Amino acid sequence: MQGISKRFPGVIALNNVSLEVYPGEIVALVGENGAGKSTLMKTLGGIHQPDEGTIKINGETVTIQNVNDSMGLGIGFIHQELNVFPNLDVAANVFLGREPLSGGLLKLINRTKIEAQTDVLLKRLGVDVSPRTPLSELSIAQQQMVEIAKALSLNTRLLIMDEPTSSLTLAETTRLLQVVKDLRAQGVSIIYISHRLGEVTEIADRVVVLRDGANAGTLTREEITHDRMVTLMVGRELQHVHQAKEANANPNYFVVENLQTKRYPNQSVSFGVGKGEVLGVSGLIGAGRSEVAQALFGVEPALGGRILLGGEELHIKSSQDAIKHGICLIPEDRRHLGLVMDWTIQDNTTLATLTDYAKAGLIDFAAENKVAIEMSQKLRVKAPSVAAKVSQLSGGNQQKVVLAKWLLQKLKVIIFDEPTRGIDIGAKSEIYDLINQLAADGTAVIVISSDLEEILRISDRVAVMHEGKLTGILPRAECSEEAIMRFAVGSH
Amino acid sequence: MKKELGIFILLVVLCAITAIINPRFLTPVNLQNTARLIGAFGILSLGLGVVIITSGIDLSVGSVLALLGVLLSMAITQWHIPGIVSVLLIVLAAMALGLFHGFLVAKVRIQPFIVTLCGLLFYRGAARFIASDETKGFGSATGMESLQNLAIGNILGIPTPFVLLIILSVVMWVLIHRSIYGRYLFAVGNNEDAARYSGINARLMIASAYVVCGALTGIAAVIFAFYTNSVSPSSHGNFFELYGIAAAVLGGCSLRGGEGSVVGILLGTALLQVLQNLVNLIGIPSSLNFAVMGAVILLGVLADQLLKQRKK
Numbered sequence: 006m007q008g009i010s011k012r013f014p015g016v017i018a019l020n021n022v023s024l025e026v027y028p029g030e031i032v033a034l035v036g037e038n039g040a041g042k043s044t045l046m047k048t049l050g051g052i053h054q055p056d057e058g059t060i061k062i063n064g065e066t067v068t069i070q071n072v073n074d075s076m077g078l079g080i081g082f083i084h085q086e087l088n089v090f091p092n093l094d095v096a097a098n099v100f101l102g103r104e105p106l107s108g109g110l111l112k113l114i115n116r117t118k119i120e121a122q123t124d125v126l127l128k129r130l131g132v133d134v135s136p137r138t139p140l141s142e143l144s145i146a147q148q149q150m151v152e153i154a155k156a157l158s159l160n161t162r163l164l165i166m167d168e169p170t171s172s173l174t175l176a177e178t179t180r181l182l183q184v185v186k187d188l189r190a191q192g193v194s195i196i197y198i199s200h201r202l203g204e205v206t207e208i209a210d211r212v213v214v215l216r217d218g219a220n221a222g223t224l225t226r227e228e229i230t231h232d233r234m235v236t237l238m239v240g241r242e243l244q245h246v247h248q249a250k251e252a253n254a255n256p257n258y259f260v261v262e263n264l265q266t267k268r269y270p271n272q273s274v275s276f277g278v279g280k281g282e283v284l285g286v287s288g289l290i291g292a293g294r295s296e297v298a299q300a301l302f303g304v305e306p307a308l309g310g311r312i313l314l315g316g317e318e319l320h321i322k323s324s325q326d327a328i329k330h331g332i333c334l335i336p337e338d339r340r341h342l343g344l345v346m347d348w349t350i351q352d353n354t355t356l357a358t359l360t361d362y363a364k365a366g367l368i369d370f371a372a373e374n375k376v377a378i379e380m381s382q383k384l385r386v387k388a389p390s391v392a393a394k395v396s397q398l399s400g401g402n403q404q405k406v407v408l409a410k411w412l413l414q415k416l417k418v419i420i421f422d423e424p425t426r427g428i429d430i431g432a433k434s435e436i437y438d439l440i441n442q443l444a445a446d447g448t449a450v451i452v453i454s455s456d457l458e459e460i461l462r463i464s465d466r467v468a469v470m471h472e473g474k475l476t477g478i479l480p481r482a483e484c485s486e487e488a489i490m491r492f493a494v495g496s497h
Numbered sequence: 498m499k500k501e502l503g504i505f506i507l508l509v510v511l512c513a514i515t516a517i518i519n520p521r522f523l524t525p526v527n528l529q530n531t532a533r534l535i536g537a538f539g540i541l542s543l544g545l546g547v548v549i550i551t552s553g554i555d556l557s558v559g560s561v562l563a564l565l566g567v568l569l570s571m572a573i574t575q576w577h578i579p580g581i582v583s584v585l586l587i588v589l590a591a592m593a594l595g596l597f598h599g600f601l602v603a604k605v606r607i608q609p610f611i612v613t614l615c616g617l618l619f620y621r622g623a624a625r626f627i628a629s630d631e632t633k634g635f636g637s638a639t640g641m642e643s644l645q646n647l648a649i650g651n652i653l654g655i656p657t658p659f660v661l662l663i664i665l666s667v668v669m670w671v672l673i674h675r676s677i678y679g680r681y682l683f684a685v686g687n688n689e690d691a692a693r694y695s696g697i698n699a700r701l702m703i704a705s706a707y708v709v710c711g712a713l714t715g716i717a718a719v720i721f722a723f724y725t726n727s728v729s730p731s732s733h734g735n736f737f738e739l740y741g742i743a744a745a746v747l748g749g750c751s752l753r754g755g756e757g758s759v760v761g762i763l764l765g766t767a768l769l770q771v772l773q774n775l776v777n778l779i780g781i782p783s784s785l786n787f788a789v790m791g792a793v794i795l796l797g798v799l800a801d802q803l804l805k806q807r808k809k
Contacts, residue, residue, distance in 0.1 A: 304693055328696040342694045345687045347755065356684060357695040359677045366676045410695065 009058035018044040031195045033205040036215035037429040050082045051075035081156025085168040096123040096136035126154040146177035259449040264310035266296040269473025278449040285464030286453040293473040302334035303327040331417035343407040351377035351391040358413045380409035401432025420451040500749040504764045519778040536658025539766040544713030545741035546762040551686040551706045552754020553609035557616030562734030564624040565718035570633035580644045588715035595711020599704030624730040634727040648723035670759040687755025
């Protein structure tokens with residue numbers, strides 16, 4: 006790719022960007038949100054056409070008008086949000102839209118053939134799953150392997166992976182990275198987009214850094230270090246140190262006793278969070294952490310147990326109840342649960358506190374606009390104006406809008422569920438600062454995260470869950486990746 | 498706002514064409530008649546619009562008109578309930594039916610299409626049974642003139658239903674576009690889960706939309722009953738829900754929910770009625786009536802789609 010430029014109304018998304026990938030090479034593409042990584046890849050995937058620049062494959066200039074062109078050229082794209090059909094089985098997913106036919110005019114799908122071919126692909130990826138298993142029965146990691154199998158079945162020479170590990174557990178990540186390395190050994194070129202610099206350091210042959218829609222630098226294998234990448238990405242040094250806090254005055258400010266959720270009705274969870282404390286909640290995906298959060302916020306009310314705030318028992322049957330008591334949840338799935346994607350920043354920001362800018366049930370639009378602008382500035386949301394649709398924002402900015410919505414009211418307990426999933430380093434540290442600020446202001450903060458680095462960085466204590474049970478609560482001094490993982494896999 | 502402008506231009510063009518081909522379009526009698534129908538159908542469409550904004554649908558409206566029309570006639574002529582009380586009871590009954598639909602949709606979680614499809618069948622059957630399949634009128638019950646004027650009277654030369662529509666539209670405009678309630682309705686229609694995660698009682702919002710729709714249907718039921726003056730339980734209100742849905746969709750409501758405007762719905766209703774008028778006035782065989790409506794709605798939605806794609 007040479008000299009690629011792409012303009013959208015009002016923004017230059019890509020400015021003269023170049024990128025080369027050699028056969029059998031893993032190139033990591035890193036950069037902050039809005040740096041242009043996705044746009045650049047979308048020009049390869051046929052979703053956007055560049056305004057300037059050329060794309061060459063093996064020296065030949067090609068034009069990619071649509072997704073089919075891209076696939077035809079041997080480019081495979083594994084998106085962050087998987088594109089699978091949960092109702093179909095593995096083989097049907099892999100061959101969707103190009104099923105080999107039999108039966109002449111009847112055009113029946115040749116199941117034997119697609120199952121056999123799918124089996125070969127799955128074996129190549131080392132996945133032990135029958136081609137007849139419906140996708141809905143597979144884990145996210147296995148579904149991702151199905152997507153990779155699908156890409157391979159198209160004779161993919163270049164595989165683009167966008168944040169492939171953002172919803173994987175540690176063990177699954179290790180497996181995926183192995184698969185990526187195996188593919189490299191088989192001669193497949195890979196463009197690997199990730200915010201997890203540890204992974205990048207482990208697998209990349211070369212790192213290409215983008216900043217503000219332009220090339221910011223390239224690091225060869227020997228030059229790749231965490232700090233160098235960060236410096237190129239943000240152009241400044243970042244602080245990683247956990248700020249130790251003084252001993253907590255009231256460790257049992259927000260108390261959860263024997264909470265039972267629908268997912269794990271036979272297990273119960275008890276813990277307490279102090280005023281101004283950050284409690285990290287770690288565990289593998291499916292450990293029941295989100296379910297606890299949803300019960301505390303009332304969107305999936307608890308089956309049993311008690312919730313106490315400042316010694317007073319709360320009865321939370323709906324999100325309105327939770328909000329009334331100053332409890333809020335920043336959900337993991339911000340696109341479906343956190344935001345109304347078709348709406349503007351302003352409308353999303355004020356959605357939970359509209360009554361504060363209304364008289365007699367009628368909205369005071371000027372007041373609404375004023376607070377939306379204030380919050381956007383305070384949280385440094387990058388957007389042309391508060392009238393911009395949130396669907397046009399990057400993940401980090403979207404998350405800031407979700408936060409803005411809640412920071413407009415007096416909170417006593419705030420629960421974050423995977424607060425920085427798919428968010429770049431710069432925005433991440435802004436969100437960590439906000440979490441620390443909230444705690445310093447006396448809010449009880451609960452942070453659910455699968456990212457151990459994140460947990461260790463922000464937590465005062467870490468609660469670990471395994472299959473619906475709370476397997477341990479570690480004080481700050483005893484926290485380490487190993488200790489947490491031991492509890493997370495239930496082998497303490 | 499652009500969508501409304503497009504439809505407004507279409508309406509003006511249609512009026513102009515009709516007026517040129519047949520100047521009778523512009524006679525006061527014709528304009529009054531058309532406005533009267535716009536009034537009655539508009540009230541109906543506003544109600545459907547609110548439900549559609551929450552990504553719901555109400556197919557039972559036409560049958561509800563028949564059932565309530567029959568009941569209104571019987572209340573006044575057979576049970577001798579005072580007219581004004583009967584009218585109020587009818588509107589309340591319509592709201593109760595709306596509440597029932599809302600309960601089934603929001604609380605029991607049955608799809609609105611199915612709930613109201615069953616309503617469409619059930620209320621039609623109930624209307625025919627209650628009326629013994631006989632056409633019900635209002636005869637010459639005394640003191641009826643003032644009530645009948647709701648449908649056939651004029652205020653300063655403007656048909657009463659049209660005046661009612663304007664008043665209700667202003668109320669609905671404030672409710673939908675200026676109030677917290679309206680914002681919540683759009684939120685729920687656009688993304689029910691995100692609304693719930695923002696502390697909105699999504700189920701209550703959805704149920705309330707059916708009650709609002711019921712209230713407006715009830716008002717329209719009274720107008721239609723007095724307008725036709727004889728309610729035939731098997732045909733009264735047939736297809737009227739579809740006119741309402743068509744008007745809302747033409748006016749920019751998305752059946753996926755979360756989109757729509759009062760002005761758009763009004764323009765959509767007006768467009769459909771002018772279209773009917775056009776069929777009559779320019780000598781298109783009336784058997785083609787539905788075909789013309791279908792074609793125009795399709796073209797309208799198609800044009801909108803093309804414009805949208807071009808913008809992208």
